Amino acid sequence: MPVGKWIPPEAGDAPEGVKSILTAVYTELRTKWAKEHPEDQENEGNKTSSAQQAWGAVHSAGWNKDTKGVWRLKEEKWDPIGESWK
16 A cells, blocks of 8 residues: 555544544554555554554544444633633
């Protein structure tokens, strides 16, 4: 597979926002690996690690499934006067 033409982890019914993060992070990580290890571009450990990091990026961006399996984007609420601790 040519460098940069990686297939990201399966996202099922995830919204486009989730899929775009998965694709961007997975592609970046796999491309970096391939450039550094041209003789071992299809390394299974790297594929697994890249997928795990891509899913981590999805969750760090605020995407999660609720208890019914529906994807939700957590909205950060800016609290300029610190009232949220009450």
